[in-house]
Amino acid sequence: MNKYTLGMIGLGTMGRNLLLNMADNGFSVTGYDKSADMLKKLEEDGKAHQLKGFADLSDFVQSLELPRRIVLLVPAGKIVDSVIEELLPLLDKGDLIIDSGNSHFTDTTRRSLELADQGIHFFGMGISGGEEGARFGPSMMPGGDKKAYEAVKPILEAVSAKVNGDPCVTYIGPGASGHFVKMVHNGIEYSMMQILAETYDLLKNSLGYNNEQIYSVFEKWNEGRLKSFLLEVTRDVFKVKDEKTGGYLIDVIKDEAKSKGTGKWTSQVSMDLQLPIPTINESVSARDLSKFKTLRVELSEALPHVKEAIDNKEEFEVQLEQAVYFAMITSYAQGLHLLSQASKEYKYELNLQEISQIWRGGCIIRAVLLEDIYQAYKKQTDLPHLYADAGIQKQLQEIIPGTRNVVITAIKHGVAMPCFASALTYYDSLRTANSPLNLTQAQRDFFGAHTFERTDSEGIFHADWN
Numbered sequence: 531m532n533k534y535t536l537g538m539i540g541l542g543t544m545g546r547n548l549l550l551n552m553a554d555n556g557f558s559v560t561g562y563d564k565s566a567d568m569l570k571k572l573e574e575d576g577k578a579h580q581l582k583g584f585a586d587l588s589d590f591v592q593s594l595e596l597p598r599r600i601v602l603l604v605p606a607g608k609i610v611d612s613v614i615e616e617l618l619p620l621l622d623k624g625d626l627i628i629d630s631g632n633s634h635f636t637d638t639t640r641r642s643l644e645l646a647d648q649g650i651h652f653f654g655m656g657i658s659g660g661e662e663g664a665r666f667g668p669s670m671m672p673g674g675d676k677k678a679y680e681a682v683k684p685i686l687e688a689v690s691a692k693v694n695g696d697p698c699v700t701y702i703g704p705g706a707s708g709h710f711v712k713m714v715h716n717g718i719e720y721s722m723m724q725i726l727a728e729t730y731d732l733l734k735n736s737l738g739y740n741n742e743q744i745y746s747v748f749e750k751w752n753e754g755r756l757k758s759f760l761l762e763v764t765r766d767v768f769k770v771k772d773e774k775t776g777g778y779l780i781d782v783i784k785d786e787a788k789s790k791g792t793g794k795w796t797s798q799v800s801m802d803l804q805l806p807i808p809t810i811n812e813s814v815s816a817r818d819l820s821k822f823k824t825l826r827v828e829l830s831e832a833l834p835h836v837k838e839a840i841d842n843k844e845e846f847e848v849q850l851e852q853a854v855y856f857a858m859i860t861s862y863a864q865g866l867h868l869l870s871q872a873s874k875e876y877k878y879e880l881n882l883q884e885i886s887q888i889w890r891g892g893c894i895i896r897a898v899l900l901e902d903i904y905q906a907y908k909k910q911t912d913l914p915h916l917y918a919d920a921g922i923q924k925q926l927q928e929i930i931p932g933t934r935n936v937v938i939t940a941i942k943h944g945v946a947m948p949c950f951a952s953a954l955t956y957y958d959s960l961r962t963a964n965s966p967l968n969l970t971q972a973q974r975d976f977f978g979a980h981t982f983e984r985t986d987s988e989g990i991f992h993a994d995w996n
């Protein structure tokens with residue numbers, strides 16, 4: 531019997547679609563799932579390739595060529611551990627397991643060390659692009675043992691999205707680096723989504739635009755430098771009607787946002803690494819704050835705010851586009867800055883040029899702007915921060931005055947814009963040569979004798995403040 535090149539465990543939509551994508555690209559692949567329904571669905575969808583799956587794990591493992599390549603697309607968490615536990619006795623040394631869910635990177639570190647002890651290669655691979663991406667070309671972030679990557683490189687490159695012929699997949703680095711990079715991708719995703727939500731708020735509540743007008747603004751912007759997958763999706767939301775009411779669907783969706791945790795993990799890690807990503811943090815908090823609906827309704831009545839009208843709507847719209855562009859640059863800048871710090875701390879050997887390159891297509895945060903970011907890191911691989919690139923600086927100079935006006939207006943209008951405001955404050959903090967934190971040091975030394983350093987001489991000092 532001919533053996534299969536790769537096997538997928540978990541034939542839900544993501545797993546099935548990725549498998550179909552591999553089959554389309556000429557690879558001999560198969561799948562395993564406990565559910566008979568999932569196996570039936572694989573057979574139906576994969577008719578053209580006569581794709582058949584296994585209901586027996588041992589038969590599935592035996593059907594794979596050596597060294598085995600097994601991709602897991604099962605929910606992150608305990609299920610990954612139990613699947614690995616079931617698999618282990620059936621595997622041979624040198625086999626490769628790739629966990630493609632949104633697993634926490636510390637779980638991936640633990641699993642890869644445990645499996646390395648048993649001679650099994652373990653990869654954490656973030657996949658972005660949703661169901662559509664998995665079927666027709668996702669962006670993928672695999673991390674693990676470099677030599678083991680060679681065994682799956684041709685398959686991953688073939689099935690990934692392509693930008694200018696370049697595959698949207700690359701070897702990310704050792705250990706859990708693949709899952710770490712995907713987590714930060716999601717942090718940036720949260721931030722970009724929140725920026726667009728704040729933009730919607732301003733268009734609706736400051737400019738008084740209806741859904742058709744909002745659609746038109748997003749449509750126009752998406753033809754320029756803001757062109758991105760998320761803006762495209764956001765634009766299209768504003769034309770969808772609700773079958774039940776006949777009105778727009780967006781108007782009947784509850785304003786309480788859910789999340790699965792990857793944004794929160796990004797913020798938590800940033801605190802551990804002492805590498806600030808305030809705009810991403812704000813996007814996580816915005817979702818959490820949205821859940822206090824009853825309190826928000828009560829306070830909106832108790833603490834009303836009278837809005838001033840905007841005189842020049844056209845000018846404000848132009849400035850708003852600049853503010854969105856600025857906040858998007860800042861979201862990527864913070865995410866990439868976090869990656870550079872994590873790379874040092876965890877020895878991930880991350881290449882930010884390649885990471886921005888593979889984010890240009892297939893993934894949720896793909897955007898025209900990533901081309902500029904990719905070029906910035908291509909010019910200088912050890913760029914200390916995205917704001918340090920001359921090309922980005924030129925763009926910042928152009929968009930900052932408009933951004934300031936948008937933030938001022940929103941504050942005057944009492945419209946909350948945590949991401950816009952924090953992005954601008956972050957920018958101002960980073961371009962402040964002499965910060966007021968000398969005072970913080972003085973305070974610490976005053977009440978706690980925590981010492982301070984001086985600007986005019988080396989050493990550690992303590993003063994008698996009284």
Ligand code: 6PG
Pocket residue numbers: 632657658659660716719788789790791792793893894
């Ligand atoms: C992707 C997405 C994907 C998923 C998020 C949603 O890159 O394809 O990030 O992973 O949409 O997990 O996350 P929340 O449910 O937390 O918004």
